[in-house]
Amino acid sequence: MKDLLQNPDFQLVFWSFVKIFVILNGLLGVVSYMILAERKVAGRMQGRPGPNRVGPAGTLQPIADVIKLFFKEEFIPAAANKVIFNIAPALAVIPALVSFSIVPIGPNFTVTDLNVGLLLFLAMSSIGVYAVTLGGWSSNNKYALLGGLRSSAQMISYELAMGLSTIGVLMLTGSLSMVEIVKAQQNLPFILFQPLAFVIFMITALAETNRAPFDLPEAEAELVAGFHTEYSSMKFGLFFLGEFTNVITICSIATTLFLGGWNGPWLPDSLKFIWFFAKLAVLVFFFMWVRWTFPRLRYDQLMNLGWKILLPLSLANVLVTGLAMYWLQNR
């Protein structure tokens, strides 16, 4: 037994499992309460209090919502493709959760320190596009199909600009590992060196997560409910959960890449995760703020923005960063 405990492989698996368990439960809890926070923030921005009946100031609302979703009837529409219809919601949630395995929450708290951590995040967000397309197509519903196609076209268009905007950060760090990127920002966060890349990343993050003002594919007035028209009960719940988990994941990545991750003054190493969560909260609030401030973009305006403005800008950012770094190294 003692040999088993000393075995480094067993220790790796055990501690990884502990970290995964903590992160998964923490993430699910944070996402449920983020949904409540969104509704309260939305309410306040619209001059009303938001949910405040269930529990003190509405704090038991997410639990009530989850219980309601479990007890709702759910069915697969006639002639829908059963297998894919069932897989699509799971496919929406899994990449969003797995991307959290590379995010450095504190100085020693990363599930794993991959040396290509950033690429894992980009790969997972590409897999998330499948969920939307398959969900829309398998529903056997014209609106769902159109919504799914438009949403996936939007997501892949903005994924390009997102990937390219992270290249400036990579040039400054010299490594794809997220832990290295946070360590490289011990003195100054990269937002000071890459302001344009930060702006591009936030705009593309809004489009990647299908949030306003880029939420035409799931807009209630235009396309019924887009690709999740035919979904109900927990399958819809998983899509919804996946969308909000994506928001938190992308904001965590933005915090790590541009705002310095867990770096911050005055706190000892064991409490540095508080800085991480504070920065994350600011970015998530920004997402909610933008949702209730700007009108929705029309689809061709959305695609124009992605292809004709953000893509050339992010390429220009790469070249300018390269030139500036070369000039500063060699003056």
Next chain:
Amino acid sequence: MREYIPVLMFVIVAIGFAGVTLGLSQITMPIRRNARKMAPYECGVEPVGSARNRFHVKFYLVALLFILFDIEAVFLYPWAVTFRQLGLYGLIEMGLFILILFIGYVYLLGKRALEWES
């Protein structure tokens, strides 16, 4: 390769979570089916035609262009990570690469492949 074991574990745990959630909801939900509920939703009217229609080729174009520019981004990643060691030579090389792809991009704009909902 040892670093990927936690990622694999996380994938398995996430699949387990999604499976348990869906399975639990199948157990706890009421089942009262009728033909009207099972029909595809079309704003309350009878559905017209099949949902497996053809769709516009511009979606295919977007996907194809995404592949092309994503390959470009993939080539940019190793260059960016080793940028400091490559010096001016590397910068000019990559500048030429981006320029060639940019010429292709300008051709796309001129041919109006990215017009009207891309």
